[in-house]
Amino acid sequence: MALVTINGQTLEVPDGTNVVEAAALAGVDIPHYCYHPGLPIDGNCRMCLVEVEGARGPQIACNTLLRTTRNKEGDEVPAAVVKTETDAVRQMRQGVMEFLLLNHPIDCPVCDQAGECGLQDYYMEHGKHDHRSVVPKVEKVKAQPIGPNVILDQERCILCSRCVRFTREVTKTHELVIAGRGDKSRIEVFPGTELDNDYATNVVDLCPVGALTSRDFRFKKRVWFLKTASSICTGCSRGCNVHLDHDGGKAYRYRPRANEAVNRWWMCDRGRFTYKAINEGRQRDAKVGGQVVPFAKATQELRQLLGSGKVGFVVGAHASLEDMAVVKWLSAALGARAWGLDWSEQGKEDDFLMKADLTPNRQGFALIGLDSDETSFREALPGLTALVTVAVALPSGLVHARTAALVTHAAAAPESAAVVLPIAMHAERHAAYANVDGIIQHVEPAFEPAGDALPASALLALQGAGMGYPLPFDREGVWKRLDAERGVTA
Numbered sequence: 116m117a118l119v120t121i122n123g124q125t126l127e128v129p130d131g132t133n134v135v136e137a138a139a140l141a142g143v144d145i146p147h148y149c150y151h152p153g154l155p156i157d158g159n160c161r162m163c164l165v166e167v168e169g170a171r172g173p174q175i176a177c178n179t180l181l182r183t184t185r186n187k188e189g190d191e192v193p194a195a196v197v198k199t200e201t202d203a204v205r206q207m208r209q210g211v212m213e214f215l216l217l218n219h220p221i222d223c224p225v226c227d228q229a230g231e232c233g234l235q236d237y238y239m240e241h242g243k244h245d246h247r248s249v250v251p252k253v254e255k256v257k258a259q260p261i262g263p264n265v266i267l268d269q270e271r272c273i274l275c276s277r278c279v280r281f282t283r284e285v286t287k288t289h290e291l292v293i294a295g296r297g298d299k300s301r302i303e304v305f306p307g308t309e310l311d312n313d314y315a316t317n318v319v320d321l322c323p324v325g326a327l328t329s330r331d332f333r334f335k336k337r338v339w340f341l342k343t344a345s346s347i348c349t350g351c352s353r354g355c356n357v358h359l360d361h362d363g364g365k366a367y368r369y370r371p372r373a374n375e376a377v378n379r380w381w382m383c384d385r386g387r388f389t390y391k392a393i394n395e396g397r398q399r400d401a402k403v404g405g406q407v408v409p410f411a412k413a414t415q416e417l418r419q420l421l422g423s424g425k426v427g428f429v430v431g432a433h434a435s436l437e438d439m440a441v442v443k444w445l446s447a448a449l450g451a452r453a454w455g456l457d458w459s460e461q462g463k464e465d466d467f468l469m470k471a472d473l474t475p476n477r478q479g480f481a482l483i484g485l486d487s488d489e490t491s492f493r494e495a496l497p498g499l500t501a502l503v504t505v506a507v508a509l510p511s512g513l514v515h516a517r518t519a520a521l522v523t524h525a526a527a528a529p530e531s532a533a534v535v536l537p538i539a540m541h542a543e544r545h546a547a548y549a550n551v552d553g554i555i556q557h558v559e560p561a562f563e564p565a566g567d568a569l570p571a572s573a574l575l576a577l578q579g580a581g582m583g584y585p586l587p588f589d590r591e592g593v594w595k596r597l598d599a600e601r602g603v604t605a
């Protein structure tokens with residue numbers, strides 16, 4: 116561990132920590148553009164300049180690395196004594212801002228980055244200078260598609276090189292380069308290529324300004340109208356952590372949320388655009404015999420099926436751990452059988468994040484103790500008096516004549532289903548999922564469920580209660596019982 120003193124406050128940090136990170140631990144914000152914890156340090160923007168006692172001139176905080184330091188007597192002393200709020204530092208920041216904005220277009224009113232732009236934010240905090248240049252601004256290429264998902268505006272770029280380092284060091288696909296010299300320097304796509312790799316849109320999140328924007332999201336919504344929920348991508352079994360940005364009951368985008376143990380700072384484009392499934396194709400109404408009916412009428416029918424004798428449950432790997440647990444408990448109370456099965460198609464897998472299993476919670480079957488033997492399900496199916504499916508689409512040959520389908524999307528309900536009930540997606544409820552490595556991850560609700568939907572766990576627990584089998588129906592109750600029974604903790 117290394118000692119460091121920042122603005123008079125001394126703290127201990129792991130060896131190798133840089134001063135930007137150490138300052139953050141001390142609650143001190145050092146402005147920075149080019150530094151990013153997921154990329155090699157480049158030290159080009161100079162925005163993080165600070166004063167370090169004993170150093171010759173100002174130092175860039177991002178490349179000032181702290182190591183255990185001892186004096187002659189062998190006592191540990193601060194590796195650096197840093198000042199971030201002196202007049203000199205303030206003047207340097209203002210100078211850097213003036214330089215970075217020298218050729219920057221007056222684009223803010225028509226820029227999709229407005230509201231989450233590093234230039235706007237730091238100008239207000241550290242700039243507020245008057246523009247002194249009397250020569251015309253250098254013009255460069257604007258609004259140029261550089262791949263299926265990203266648009267480049269060269270004029271807005273501050274040449275921090277984050278995007279270049281991402282394609283060089285993370286994806287190793289090398290599509291982006293800085294071409295030209297001096298004020299003609301600009302980001303370009305390497306001749307003959309386009310920015311089209313499985314992780315390409317991460318450069319939009321990385322870009323601190325409006326130079327790289329998402330073709331999917333741009334001009335859909337001003338960001339200050341968006342609210343954000345902590346969620347996960349349910350596009351595959353990796354379970355990348357995401358910010359789910361939403362407004363008015365509609366999901367607008369996923370952005371990766373840093374989690375060293377799961378996805379670090381990134382997510383794949385395949386998963387990034389799965390947010391659309393939250394808005395589209397949803398089952399909103401309850402149905403009996405193919406007709407839309409009041410919700411209570413459909414739950415009444417469901418209870419009849421549940422009381423029909425030899426009932427089977429199939430819960431899919433898009434269901435949450437809570438759903439699986441309540442299915443298990445309700446089936447045990449009814450003397451029914453429950454399987455954890457999923458026939459979702461497989462997808463591309465790589466050695467970074469993407470997994471072939473396109474479901475978020477297949478590990479949950481074993482954690483909850485559900486039978487995943489498809490053969491035993493096929494054998495038992497003809498003898499069942501009713502089948503209840505939860506968050507799973509059955510292959511056409513396996514649909515039972517008396518099926519109650521609890522579905523998030525209309526396409527997942529068999530046409531012949533006796534009862535269809537809408538259930539909530541991960542964006543609409545508290546839920547937990549076990550990823551490919553068995554890491555249990557919780558999501559928080561962004562907005563209310565679509566239409567009449569309820570979380571499947573609550574819907575089934577309420578049916579159980581109505582039949583004389585009280586079951587936990589809220590998050591706390593479910594996790595208390597899971598912990599007590601299976602040692603599975605939240």
Ligand code: SF4
Nearest residue numbers: 272273275276278322
């Ligand atoms: S496009 Fe954005 S991320 Fe890339 S160098 Fe320019 S400012 Fe940095």
Ligand code: SF4
Nearest residue numbers: 348350351354355386
């Ligand atoms: S790797 Fe999987 S979980 Fe991560 S973003 Fe892609 S699809 Fe989603």
Ligand code: FES
Nearest residue numbers: 147150160161177
């Ligand atoms: S963040 Fe340190 S030089 Fe850019």
